[in-house]
Amino acid sequence: MDFLQYIAYGFSVATTPINLWSCFLGALLGTLIGVLPGLGPAAAIALLLPITFKMKAASSIIMLAGIYYGAMYGGSTTSILLNIPGESASIVTCFDGYQMARTGRAGPALGIAAFGSFIAGTFGALMIMLIAPLLLMVALKFGPAEFVGMMLLGLIMVAFFSGESLLKSLLMVLIGVILGTVGQDPIYGTTRLTFDNLTMTGGIEIIPLTMGLFGISEVLTSMEKRDVKKEVYQTAVRDLLPNKKDWRDSAGPITRGSILGFFLGVIPGVGAIIPTFLSYGLEKKLSKYPEKFGTGVIEGVAGPETTNNAASMGGFVPLLTLGLPTNVIMAMFMGALIIQGVQPGPLMMKQHPDVFWGVIISMYIGNVMLLILNLPLIQIWVMILKIPARVLYPLIILFCMLGAYSTNSNYADIIVLIIFGGLGYLMQKLKFDRASLILGFILGPMIEVKLRQALLISNGSFSIFTSRPISLALLILTVVLLCSSPISTWLKKRYTGWATED
Numbered sequence: 001m002d003f004l005q006y007i008a009y010g011f012s013v014a015t016t017p018i019n020l021w022s023c024f025l026g027a028l029l030g031t032l033i034g035v036l037p038g039l040g041p042a043a044a045i046a047l048l049l050p051i052t053f054k055m056k057a058a059s060s061i062i063m064l065a066g067i068y069y070g071a072m073y074g075g076s077t078t079s080i081l082l083n084i085p086g087e088s089a090s091i092v093t094c095f096d097g098y099q100m101a102r103t104g105r106a107g108p109a110l111g112i113a114a115f116g117s118f119i120a121g122t123f124g125a126l127m128i129m130l131i132a133p134l135l136l137m138v139a140l141k142f143g144p145a146e147f148v149g150m151m152l153l154g155l156i157m158v159a160f161f162s163g164e165s166l167l168k169s170l171l172m173v174l175i176g177v178i179l180g181t182v183g184q185d186p187i188y189g190t191t192r193l194t195f196d197n198l199t200m201t202g203g204i205e206i207i208p209l210t211m212g213l214f215g216i217s218e219v220l221t222s223m224e225k226r227d228v229k230k231e232v233y234q235t236a237v238r239d240l241l242p243n244k245k246d247w248r249d250s251a252g253p254i255t256r257g258s259i260l261g262f263f264l265g266v267i268p269g270v271g272a273i274i275p276t277f278l279s280y281g282l283e284k285k286l287s288k289y290p291e292k293f294g295t296g297v298i299e300g301v302a303g304p305e306t307t308n309n310a311a312s313m314g315g316f317v318p319l320l321t322l323g324l325p326t327n328v329i330m331a332m333f334m335g336a337l338i339i340q341g342v343q344p345g346p347l348m349m350k351q352h353p354d355v356f357w358g359v360i361i362s363m364y365i366g367n368v369m370l371l372i373l374n375l376p377l378i379q380i381w382v383m384i385l386k387i388p389a390r391v392l393y394p395l396i397i398l399f400c401m402l403g404a405y406s407t408n409s410n411y412a413d414i415i416v417l418i419i420f421g422g423l424g425y426l427m428q429k430l431k432f433d434r435a436s437l438i439l440g441f442i443l444g445p446m447i448e449v450k451l452r453q454a455l456l457i458s459n460g461s462f463s464i465f466t467s468r469p470i471s472l473a474l475l476i477l478t479v480v481l482l483c484s485s486p487i488s489t490w491l492k493k494r495y496t497g498w499a500t501e502d
Contacts, residue, residue: 007129010357013058014365019358022059023366026066031374033067034074035381036392041071041312042435043218045332046210047396050403057340058355062362064336065316068329069121069363072312073370076113076305077381080106090308092276096293096300108242109301114374115242116254116306121367123258124265124313128320128360133349135321140346142322144454145464149474151447154324156481157267159436169436172427176440177447179204186449199412206335208404208417209441213434214328215400216421219393221428242298250302253283257306265314267326279307313363319344320356323446328435331442 013019033044044067052060075090080097093113100109142150159169182193183203194200242250257279264275283303284293293300316333318324323345325331337344342352349356374381404417427434458464465471 006133006353006357007361009353010361013354013358014062014361018056018059019062019362020365022055022063023066023362024369026063027070027366027369028066028373030067030070030072031074031370031377031381032070032384034071035077035384036387041068042210042214042329042332044068044071045329046207046214047399047403049207049210049332049336052336053339057337057342057352058358060340061333061336061342061355061359062366064333065359065363066366066369068333069117069309069312069366070370072309073114073117073374074381076117076301077110077378080109080113080301090276090305091273092280092304093301095280096295096297099294099296100298100301103296105296105298108246108298110378112242112246112250112298112302113305114371116250116257116302117309118367118371119254120258120261120306120310121313121370122364124262124310125360125364125367127262128313128317128363131317132321132356132360135317136346136349142346142470143468144450144457145468145471146474147323147450148447148454149465149471149478150322150324151443151450153474153478153481154318154326155436155439155443155447156478158327158439159433160481165431168431169433172433172436173440176437176442177444179209179437180441180444181448186445187452199410204416204441205404205413206332206339206441208413209420210332210335210438211400211404212417212420212422213424213427213438216397216417217424217428217434219396220421220425223393246298249298252286253279253299253303254306256282257303258310261307261310262314265311265326266317273308275307275311276304279303316360316363320348320359321346323348325439325442328438331435331438334442 014023029048030041030044033047034041045064048067049064052063055063076093076097079090079093080101097109097113100106155173156170159173160166178193180203182200184191184201191201260279260282261275264278280293280300280303283299284290287293287297287299289297312329315326315330318326319330319333323334323343325334334344337355340355342348342355400417400421401414404413405411424434426432427437454464455462465475
C-alpha cells in the first residue's frame with residue numbers, strides 16, 4: 001500500500017463504532033483526570049490502564065492515547081482557574097492564564113488553550129504520518145547491536161534531562177533495570193531475584209508498579225499540601241471564543257509552539273515540560289512588550305499550551321517506529337502494547353497496521369472531539385474542581401487497588417502497589433526521578449535480550465558493537481552525554497575558584 005492507502009486504511013479502522021467510542025471515552029476521561037489537581041497524564045494512564053485489558057489492541061491504545069492528550073488539555077483548566085497546574089507541563093500556563101482569569105478573561109484563556117491544543121494535535125498527527133514511514137526505513141536496517149546502542153542512549157538521555165541530579169537519575173535507572181530482571185531468565189528460563197517466592201516467578205507487573213509510583217504517591221503528596229488553597233477564582237467563564245485581536249496575538253505563538261514542541265518531543269528525555277518553558281521564553285524574547293508577560297497576556301497561554309500538546313504527539317514517533325519510549329508515559333504505552341501482544345518497533349506497521357495507522361488517525365479525530373467537547377463542558381469542569389479532597393482521594397486509592405487486583409486477580413499485586421506507592425512518595429520527597437525508574441524497568445529486559453542476541457551473533461565478541469557504524473556512533477553519543485555533566489560541573493567549579501581568587 002502507498003501512503004494515501006495507509007491513511008484511508010487508518011480512517012477505516014479509527015472510524016469503526018468501537019474505536020470512535022474508545023477515542024471519545026479516552027478523551028473525556030483524560031480531560032476529567034487532567035482537570036483534577038495533583039493528577040497528570042502518567043497517573044491517569046496508570047489508573048485507567050487495567051480497563052483496557054479486555055479490549056482489542058487497536059481500541060485499547062486509541063483509548064489510552066485519548067486519555068493522554070485529554071489529560072494534557074485538562075491541565076490547562078486548573079492552571080487558569082486555580083493557579084495550580086493540573087499536570088507538570090501546565091506549570092507555565094499559570095503565569096499568564098491565572099492573571100487573565102483575575103481580570104475577567106478566563107474564557108478567552110481557556111478558549112485559546114483549547115484551539116491551540118487542537119492545532120498542535122492536528123499538526124502532530126500529520127507529522128507522525130509523514131515522518132514515521134521515513135524513520136521506519138532507517139529502523140529496518142537496525143540489528144541487535146544497534147538497538148542496544150539506541151536504548152542505552154535513550155536511557156541516558158532520559159536520566160540526563162529528567163532529574164535534578166544525573167547521579168540520582170542513573171541510580172533510578174539501575175534500580176529499574178534490576179526490578180525488570182525479577183522473574184525468569186528470558187533465554188534459559190531460570191528464576192532470578194525471586195527469593196524462592198512462587199508469586200515473584202512471573203516478575204513484577206507494570207500495572208501495580210506504575211499505579212503505585214504515579215497514583216498512590218501523587219495522592220499522598222497532594223494530601224500533605226494542606227497549605228494549597230483550592231479555590232476556583234470566582235469570575236464568570238464567558239466569551240470562550242477568542243476575538244480577532246486574541247487570534248492575531250496568538251497566531252505566531254501557536255505556529256512556533258507546534259513546530260518547537262513536536263520536534264523536541266521526539267528527543268528522548270525531553271518530555272513536555274522543557275519545551276513549554278522554552279516556548280514561554282521564546283515568546284517573551286520575540287514580544288514587543290516582554291514586560292507584560294506574567295500580567296495576563298494571551299501569548300503566554302497560547303505558546304506553552306500548544307507546545308505541550310505538540311510535544312506529547314512527538315513522543316509517539318520513536319515509540320511506534322523504533323520501539324523506544326522517550327518518557328515515562330511512552331514507557332506505559334509500550335507496556336500496554338506488549339500486554340496486547342503488539343511489539344512496537346520497525347515491524348509494527350507491517351505486522352499490526354490496524355494498531356499503527358488506527359492510532360495515528362484517531363489522534364486527529366480525538367483532537368476534534370476535544371475541541372467540540374471541552375468548550376461547552378467548561379462549566380462542568382469548574383464544578384468538578386470543587387469536589388472536596390476528602391472525597392476524591394479515597395476514591396482514587398480504591399480505584400488503584402481495584403486496578404492492581406484486576407490485572408491477575410492476585411492479592412500480591414495490591415501489596416506491590418502499596419510498597420511502590422510508599423516508595424514513590426519517598427522518591428518525591430527526596431527528589432529522585434520516578435520516570436527514570438520506569439524507563440529502566442521497561443527497557444532493561446529489552447536491552448538484555450538484544451545484548452545477548454548480539455553476542456550470540458558475534459560468538460561472544462563485544463567487537464560487534466564497535467565494528468558497526470550506527471552502533472558505534474550511538475555508543476559514542478552515550479559516553480559523551482555521560483561525561484558532559486561531570487565535566488561541566490568541574491569547569492564551573494574551576495571557573496568559580498578562579499573568579500574568587502581574582
